[in-house]
Amino acid sequence: MNMRFLLCLLCLLAVSVSAQVTSDRMLHADREPQNWLTYGGSYASQRYSLLDQITRENVRNMTLKWVWRPRYADKMETTPLVVDGVLYTVQNSEVVALDAITGRAFWTFRYPVPPESNAYLMVVKGLAISGDRLFWATYDGHLIAIDAKNGKSIWNRTLVDWKKGQQFNVAPLVIKDNVILGPATNEYGVNCWLAAYDVRTGSERWRFKTVPEPGEPGHDTWPGDSWQHGGAPIWVTGSYDPETNLTFWGTGNPNPGWNGGPRNPGDNLYSDSVVALDADTGQLKWHYQFTPNDEFDWDAVQVPVLADLEWQGRPRKVMLWANRNGFFYVLDRMTGLFLSGKAFVRQNWNLGFEDNGRPIRAPRARPSAEGTYIEPGTQGGTNWYSPSFSPRTGLFYVSVWDNYSVISTKAEVPPWSERRKYTGRAPPPARGGASRPAAAPFRTEAEGYGAVRAIDPKTGEKKWDFKMVDYTESGVLATASDLLFSGGREGNFFALDARTGELLWRVNLGGTVASGPMTYAVDGRQYVAVSADTALYVFGLPD
Secondary structure (H helix, E strand, O other): OOHHHHHHHHHHHHHHHHOOEOHHHHHOHHHOOOOEOOOOOOOOOOOEEOOOOOOOOOHHHOEEEEEEOOOOOOOOOOOOEEEOOEEEEEEOOEEEEEEOOOOOEEEEEEOOOOHHHOOOOOOOOOOEEEEOEEEEEOOOOEEEEEEOOOOOEEEEEEOOOHHHOOEOOOOOEEEOOEEEEOOEOOOOOOOOEEEEEEOOOOOEEEEEEOOOOOOOOOHHHOOOOHHHHOEOOOOOOOEEEOOOOEEEEEOOOEOOEOOOHHHOOOOOOOOOEEEEEEOOOOOEEEEEEOOOOOOOOOOOOOOOEEEEEEEOOEEEEEEEEEOOOOEEEEEEOOOOOEEEEEEOOOOOOEEEEOOOOOEEEOOOOOOEOOOEEEOOOOOOOOOOOOOEEEOOOOEEEEEEEEOOEEEEEOOOOOOOOOOOOOEOOOOOOEEOEOOOOOOOOOOOHHHOEEEEEEEOOOOOOEEEEEEEOOOOOOOOEEEOOOEEEEEOOOOEEEEEEOOOOOEEEEEEOOOOOOOOOEEEEEOOEEEEEEEEOOEEEEEEOOO
């Protein structure tokens, strides 16, 4: 048989095999650590891999194996999926299936996202898969089902009108036969939601409104008609607990942003919250609001990390959450009960917590005409960057911005108008940089710095730091060999000792690492992948 024909046939067979992802496989992702089946690696979103071929002793030998660059070169924040030797990833206007060993393309699906729809950054966090279908939520408001075997569109549903101020950045989450996601709005005062769609047809199954309407619980937390433009966007993928059938999602800030204006006073549910929904019906089972009446843009857009811990002498099913407002939380994921909250970066807005977990806001922690000094600053103690939890070390790992502040200034909020930013004046530049600071190669620690920080979830105490001279937007990956992979805006991608934070390996990729690293294996060989700047890089040990 012609060798080239044989190789092509084997490649096609590999794609066909890789496309059958059942609900049982998703539920038991730990049984196949060679694959990466969801945005967070599993339903618990721990970004922890059981792979251990790459170790603290040999990681220094890692080399670049291959690189993929999309046709449209924009900042990449994507975490790929890997299924049975095939890597699927997305950027801007294209989805690709690649040989996970060589980077060879099996197919490319292109959908031209209108560049005029870009109101912020035209980035997508990733894809979802179920059976033989991939699901891509496009920036301009479409949900597309793609045949994973050949890259052909199966159905394409328009879910939002981007011209009205909504967008999709989120990687969807498939639970059973539903694909779940929600839109974001970049301060345009358009109300958002979470919804489930049939994986076969794209028809809507249920919808949960993140800003409650009249007659719905929580509506009374919005004064007057302010609920009509409340926002509460969805930016990042949620998690799922099969035992309770609850899916957990974080919500963004209320509108108008920064200065509350017509929504004051009020808690503005369900903004800046985690909501626990029945995965079959979308019914709200519980919620916890991290920052009531937020006027500092502290979205709760972090990934909920689910873990089983011994808590005060007995086993407990918990949710771990390092929030943008600068506090690390432990919640009971069965009931939403507040268990603990401890600052993990410097902060001056919260004096403590009531018994029910409500923060006690410092009296002067409000925007003011003369300007109020607030820590942390607008980007928060952390942001959407995916954290990690290692059951081996018992530590929670998160990218942080510390010693970071802003001057919060009160301003009048103009009336809402479609496709116009609905906010008071944006805060002045933060100490050490703007609210989205440019890269600063020589930032002093006093000016604010980025770090990968290890936290003991049982106490909230910091165990170690790996500090950087610039801030970081990278996610974190932990492995069973006690390695930790992360990066930063300096362009470095590195491996740390997960127990001590010691630097073990580093490479500079020439641009910001703003994605969650992941790992997979093919034919018994482990690889590590990360998106940086405008490309996807894959590393492994020498052949």
